[in-house]
Amino acid sequence: MYSSLIRPLLFRLPAERAHHFTFNSLKTLMHLPGVAAVAESQFKVVDKRLERELFGLRFPNPVGLAAGLDKNALLVDELAHFGFGFIEIGTLTPRPQAGNPLPRLFRLPTDGGLINRMGFNNEGVEAAAERLRQSRHRTIIGGNIGKNKDTPNEEAEKDYRICFEALYEVVDYFVVNVSSPNTPNLRALQEREPLQRLILSLQELNAKKARPKPILLKIAPDLNEAQLDDIVALAAETRLSGLIATNTTISRSGLRTPGPTVEAMGAGGLSGKPLTQRSTEVIRYLHKQSGGTLPIVGVGGIFTPEDALEKLAAGASLIQLYTGFIYEGPALVRRINEALLKVSK
Numbered sequence: 001m002y003s004s005l006i007r008p009l010l011f012r013l014p015a016e017r018a019h020h021f022t023f024n025s026l027k028t029l030m031h032l033p034g035v036a037a038v039a040e041s042q043f044k045v046v047d048k049r050l051e052r053e054l055f056g057l058r059f060p061n062p063v064g065l066a067a068g069l070d071k072n073a074l075l076v077d078e079l080a081h082f083g084f085g086f087i088e089i090g091t092l093t094p095r096p097q098a099g100n101p102l103p104r105l106f107r108l109p110t111d112g113g114l115i116n117r118m119g120f121n122n123e124g125v126e127a128a129a130e131r132l133r134q135s136r137h138r139t140i141i142g143g144n145i146g147k148n149k150d151t152p153n154e155e156a157e158k159d160y161r162i163c164f165e166a167l168y169e170v171v172d173y174f175v176v177n178v179s180s181p182n183t184p185n186l187r188a189l190q191e192r193e194p195l196q197r198l199i200l201s202l203q204e205l206n207a208k209k210a211r212p213k214p215i216l217l218k219i220a221p222d223l224n225e226a227q228l229d230d231i232v233a234l235a236a237e238t239r240l241s242g243l244i245a246t247n248t249t250i251s252r253s254g255l256r257t258p259g260p261t262v263e264a265m266g267a268g269g270l271s272g273k274p275l276t277q278r279s280t281e282v283i284r285y286l287h288k289q290s291g292g293t294l295p296i297v298g299v300g301g302i303f304t305p306e307d308a309l310e311k312l313a314a315g316a317s318l319i320q321l322y323t324g325f326i327y328e329g330p331a332l333v334r335r336i337n338e339a340l341l342k343v344s345k
Contacts, residue, residue: 002329015105015114023075030078043330044083045337049344052085054295054317055214055241057140057172061085063308063336066299066320067144067175067218071121073128073135080137082330083337088320089128090144091177094162096124097148100182106265108257108272112303114323116248117182117268120146125166132170143171144218149183156189157201164205174213176202179220179247181269187220192230199238214241221246221278221300225285232289242295244320245286246279272323276301280314287315303328305339 010018029035050061064086065079073089080087099121106115122128125145132141145163147156164174176199178189189195199217206212217240219231235243248269252262255274279300286296298316302308303324311319324332 002331007327007329011107011109014103015107016102019105023070026075026078030081036078036081039081039330040083043334044081045334045341047337047341049341050085050337052318055173057214059085059140059318061337062312062318062340063333064088064140064142064297064318064320065325066322067091067142067177068116068118068322069325071128072123073131073141076132076135076139076141077137080139083333084139085318086140086142086172088142088144088175089132089171090122090142090175091120091146091180092122092125092128092144092163092167093120093146093148094125094159094166095148096127097121104268106268108255108262108270108274110256111272111274112301112323112327113255113257113270113272113274114326115262115265115268115270117266119149119182120180125163129166129170132167135170140173141171142173142175142216143167144175144177146177146180146183147186153185153188153194156194157198160198160202161205164202168209168213172213173241174202174215175218175244176215177218177247179218181220181248181250181267190220190223190227190231192234196234196238199234199240203238216240216242216244216297218244218247219282221249221275221282222251223282228282228285229289232286232294235290235294240294242297242317243286244297244299245282245316246275246300249275249278251278271300272327273301273303276303276307280310283311283316284314302336303332305336308336309339309343 052059052062067088067090100119104117147159248271295317297318298311299320
């Protein structure tokens with residue numbers, strides 16, 4: 001039904017307008033009597049064999065929702081009915097910001113991709129924290145944190161620390177995002193020295209808490225092997241709980257969408273099927289270089305159960321959906337979990 005009816009209707013709208021329409025519709029529908037129960041019966045798979053225990057958390061299944069879809073924690077309760085094992089909100093910044101000018105989100109249907117240059121548009125970390133305090137659903141929540149666009153890199157630590165403190169009581173793990181291509185100079189924070197300072201600063205805050213929270217790092221797919229080696233070494237030095245591989249790519253190679261069409265879309269991060277192979281390569285390399293000791297959350301171009309199984313076989317412990325969820329709909333969550341049960345027999 002989603003692929004044959006709902007997606008064609010949504011894809012008639014500009015991408016960002018379709019996003020807001022979907023959010024508003026879900027908010028309304030899930031408050032109608034019986035709708036949430038029907039959604040859970042259709043999409044949720046409950047089985048002990050799907051459970052995963054990582055960095056002190058027990059995930060009911062390994063299929064999560066990646067950051068970016070619900071930046072402001074608007075639909076945590078509603079999205080939980082679709083069977084996700086965990087939901088990641090954000091990226092959040094200390095102060096609200098509008099993000100980049102419209103249009104800033106584009107579909108590449110021929111390639112099964114999206115290009116976005118959203119620019120960390122969000123209502124600010126305090127607004128999201130308050131929504132999570134009011135949330136009724138018991139779901140593992142990740143808080144993806146960043147810096148405001150006008151904060152110089154030299155002062156970035158302050159922004160990340162503000163977000164950490166604001167979200168500490170309402171999320172189960174943190175993700176440090178220094179890999180988005182849509183905030184000027186943000187990726188410079190992936191270099192070894194500034195990244196080490198940033199993570200150690202957050203770990204200093206974390207160590208003062210009665211119950212320290214897992215801190216993960218989200219990395220770009222465009223890093224070379226030497227940079228990935230630095231990430232693995234840094235993860236050990238700073239006691240990171242894990243890595244999320246990968247964010248969107250700035251590459252446009254191998255696309256079937258005509259070049260002039262892609263060029264007209266402009267700058268931004270590319271996600272979806274064009275990223276499938278590269279994200280898996282990064283996962284496999286990180287898993288090998290860390291000797292399998294570093295938990296990896298695999299994300300990038302997961303459109304089928306086979307894609308998910310490939311990420312897990314490459315070394316991912318958990319996976320996340322974003323673009324595949326938009327193209328394939330919520331049934332993808334169920335199909336992946338059912339496939340995992342088949343291979344676990």
